[in-house]
Amino acid sequence: MAATSETLIGVEDLEPPRWASVDEQVAAAGTWRTLSAVPSATALVIRLAWRTSPWLTALAGIVQVLSGCVTAFGLLATATVFAQLLQDGPTPQRLVSALPSIGLLVGSFALRALLDSAAAGVQGALTPRVRRAAQDRLNTVVIGVDLAAFDDPDFRELVRQGGRHAMSSIEIANRVVADLLAALVSLVAAMVTAGVLNPWLAPVLLLAAVADGWAAMRVAKLGYANFLRMVTRQLRLFVVENLMVARDVAVERFALTLQEPLIAEHRRIADDVTAEEVRMEAHKTVVRLAGRALAGVGTGIAYLVLGLLLHSGRMELALAGAAVVAMRTAATALSTTMYAVNQLYEHSFYIDFYRRLLRVARARHHVSTGVTAPTDPGVIRLEGVTFTYPGADRPALAGIDLEIARGEVVALVGENGSGKTTLGKIITGLYPPEAGRVLWDDVDIAAADRESVHSRISVISQQPAHWPMTAGHNIRVGRLDRHDPHGRGWDEAVDQSGARSVLAEFPRGEKTVLSKDFRDGHEPSGGQWQRIGVARGIYRDAAILVADEPTAALDAKAEQTVFAGLRHAGRSRTTVLVTHRLANIRHVDRIIVLEGGRITARGTHESLMAAGGLYRDLYEIQARAYET
Numbered sequence: 001m002a003a004t005s006e007t008l009i010g011v012e013d014l015e016p017p018r019w020a021s022v023d024e025q026v027a028a029a030g031t032w033r034t035l036s037a038v039p040s041a042t043a044l045v046i047r048l049a050w051r052t053s054p055w056l057t058a059l060a061g062i063v064q065v066l067s068g069c070v071t072a073f074g075l076l077a078t079a080t081v082f083a084q085l086l087q088d089g090p091t092p093q094r095l096v097s098a099l100p101s102i103g104l105l106v107g108s109f110a111l112r113a114l115l116d117s118a119a120a121g122v123q124g125a126l127t128p129r130v131r132r133a134a135q136d137r138l139n140t141v142v143i144g145v146d147l148a149a150f151d152d153p154d155f156r157e158l159v160r161q162g163g164r165h166a167m168s169s170i171e172i173a174n175r176v177v178a179d180l181l182a183a184l185v186s187l188v189a190a191m192v193t194a195g196v197l198n199p200w201l202a203p204v205l206l207l208a209a210v211a212d213g214w215a216a217m218r219v220a221k222l223g224y225a226n227f228l229r230m231v232t233r234q235l236r237l238f239v240v241e242n243l244m245v246a247r248d249v250a251v252e253r254f255a256l257t258l259q260e261p262l263i264a265e266h267r268r269i270a271d272d273v274t275a276e277e278v279r280m281e282a283h284k285t286v287v288r289l290a291g292r293a294l295a296g297v298g299t300g301i302a303y304l305v306l307g308l309l310l311h312s313g314r315m316e317l318a319l320a321g322a323a324v325v326a327m328r329t330a331a332t333a334l335s336t337t338m339y340a341v342n343q344l345y346e347h348s349f350y351i352d353f354y355r356r357l358l359r360v361a362r363a364r365h366h367v368s369t370g371v372t373a374p375t376d377p378g379v380i381r382l383e384g385v386t387f388t389y390p391g392a393d394r395p396a397l398a399g400i401d402l403e404i405a406r407g408e409v410v411a412l413v414g415e416n417g418s419g420k421t422t423l424g425k426i427i428t429g430l431y432p433p434e435a436g437r438v439l440w441d442d443v444d445i446a447a448a449d450r451e452s453v454h455s456r457i458s459v460i461s462q463q464p465a466h467w468p469m470t471a472g473h474n475i476r477v478g479r480l481d482r483h484d485p486h487g488r489g490w491d492e493a494v495d496q497s498g499a500r501s502v503l504a505e506f507p508r509g510e511k512t513v514l515s516k517d518f519r520d521g522h523e524p525s526g527g528q529w530q531r532i533g534v535a536r537g538i539y540r541d542a543a544i545l546v547a548d549e550p551t552a553a554l555d556a557k558a559e560q561t562v563f564a565g566l567r568h569a570g571r572s573r574t575t576v577l578v579t580h581r582l583a584n585i586r587h588v589d590r591i592i593v594l595e596g597g598r599i600t601a602r603g604t605h606e607s608l609m610a611a612g613g614l615y616r617d618l619y620e621i622q623a624r625a626y627e628t
């Protein structure tokens with residue numbers, strides 16, 4: 001069928017993550033409901049700061065409160081200065097009598113400047129620590145989730161967003177909370193001073209703040225709603241950006257001349273994102289303008305009230321100067337407060353990601369049961385096992401019953417997608433079955449501590465991980481703590497896998513760093529990587545070994561070495577081999593045939609050949625290919 005879509009990915013309307021649609025409802029919720037996010041975000045930031053460094057947090061709070069108090073004191077000093085300057089009597093005399101108050105005023109300004117510098121210093125020491133602690137907490141929780149979580153695109157996207165947006169939001173919120181505290185103290189001081197001068201002045205001061213606050217909130221909501229609308233497009237943009245530079249697709253990018261299509265796709269999505277952003281910024285500007293205009297009206301009303309008070313004689317002129325200073329201080333403090341609340345409100349959405357990510361990740365943690373998996377299970381038994389991948393509409397495995405004894409070498413065969421790899425992951429406890437049980441010596445491994453299960457297994461993957469480490473560490477990484485004084489374990493691993501000759505070819509032998517991310521790094525070939533992967537699996541010396549297509553990239557000689565090595569090593573452990581090259585498994589103890597996620601036949605090579613069916617068909621197709 002010809003490709004009809006204009007997009008490079010092939011479809012336009014990718015589903016947004018589930019959490020994004022839930023959040024759209026949150027973003028559309030009423031002001032008071034959403035405002036409640038501010039205190040909880042503030043609490044989270046303060047808690048994080050307190051846990052990171054109680055004394056720095058306390059110091060930050062004290063410095064900010066002191067700074068607010070000094071502002072209040074400065075205001076009162078201003079009121080006294082005005083009262084003394086505007087009293088009756090000759091000017092020089094009034095000036096002299098006001099000198100002590102002027103001295104106090106200047107002193108309060110100097111102290112305020114000092115405290116502001118101290119506050120900046122404390123914040124400078126606290127904020128990076130808070131960020132590090134928040135990141136560490138996230139890492140600790142995310143690293144502990146089950147393997148299936150990484151098959152869930154919603155979870156992966158939440159991790160990406162939680163890591164990217166939330167960390168910077170926590171950092172910003174941490175600074176903003178401190179500013180907010182100082183601004184609130186100044187604001188209270190100014191309101192109290194204004195209220196003391198005349199009770200009418202305090203409420204009218206709030207008028208401007210209400211308008212500003214409304215505009216700030218509306219702008220934040222618009223921004224967040226836009227972020228949610230753009231989640232899928234931003235993800236596409238990220239994927240395409242990555243494809244333009246990713247090394248693993250570099251050869252095909254050139255060979256398929258995909259550079260131009262990638263740039264075109266990037267421009268197409270970026271145009272869309274930019275247009276949306278410009279539209280939203282215009283909308284925000286209108287809202288801000290309306291807010292500013294209303295705030296201006298509010299300030300005007302405040303000054304009008306002051307004028308009326310003076311005109312009606314309810315306030316003396318001597319106090320009007322102090323009132324104006326109080327009003328100006330209040331206006332500045334209000335604007336800082338509104339800005340801080342706005343920032344907190346805006347970032348509270350992203351901080352909520354952090355909280356949600358912690359919650360979701362914790363829910364995906366394996367709960368410790370205190371049950372330990374047997375160190376070297378004599379029998380592995382699967383009873384009625386069914387497994388479906390997250391988001392899949394049909395099970396990858398269904399109704400699997402199987403028993404494997406220690407020392408047995410069992411091979412899983414079947415066509416592509418029949419469930420061989422999945423069965424390997426179920427046997428080793430990497431995935432818990434959706435129904436049925438996996439027992440190791442009568443211990444249900446779903447109920448056993450994950451650590452104890454995983455420490456007994458070794459998995460050689462179809463595509464072994466390319467660990468950016470030395471060749472030696474690439475082999476030892478599964479058992480860096482292994483006591484191997486005479487190097488017997490090492491010899492066994494490198495000989496049975498054929499990795500010894502690979503190491504000899506590297507410029508610095510086992511000390512060669514295998515990653516092109518480093519300047520003197522080396523890049524092994526596909527077959528060399530695979531032999532290193534096999535060596536790693538053998539070196540781990542685990543009770544249960546699953547080798548999934550361990551030789552797909554190997555030449556015939558290396559392949560023979562590996563299978564002979566795995567069969568030999570299999571006598572002391574439970575070994576499961578997955579392969580399509582059936583000649584390699586003719587001599588294993590048992591062959592399990594999978595079709596569409598079910599076991600359809602089992603037996604030795606001879607019995608399966610005699611019985612006919614899929615195994616014999618596959619074997620004969622391969623055998624015929626070698627006949628003249």
Ligand SMILES: Nc1ncnc2c1ncn2[C@@H]1O[C@H](COP(=O)(O)OP(=O)(O)OP(=O)(O)O)[C@@H](O)[C@H]1O
Pocket residue numbers: 151389390392396414415416417418419420421422423
């Ligand atoms: N991570 C995953 N998420 C969702 N579905 C998956 C995942 N891995 C495999 N599947 C699906 O599960 C089914 C079984 O896949 P599995 O990899 O176990 O097959 P296999 O027999 O090992 O195939 P092959 O011979 O191609 O390696 C397939 O339909 C596949 O699409």
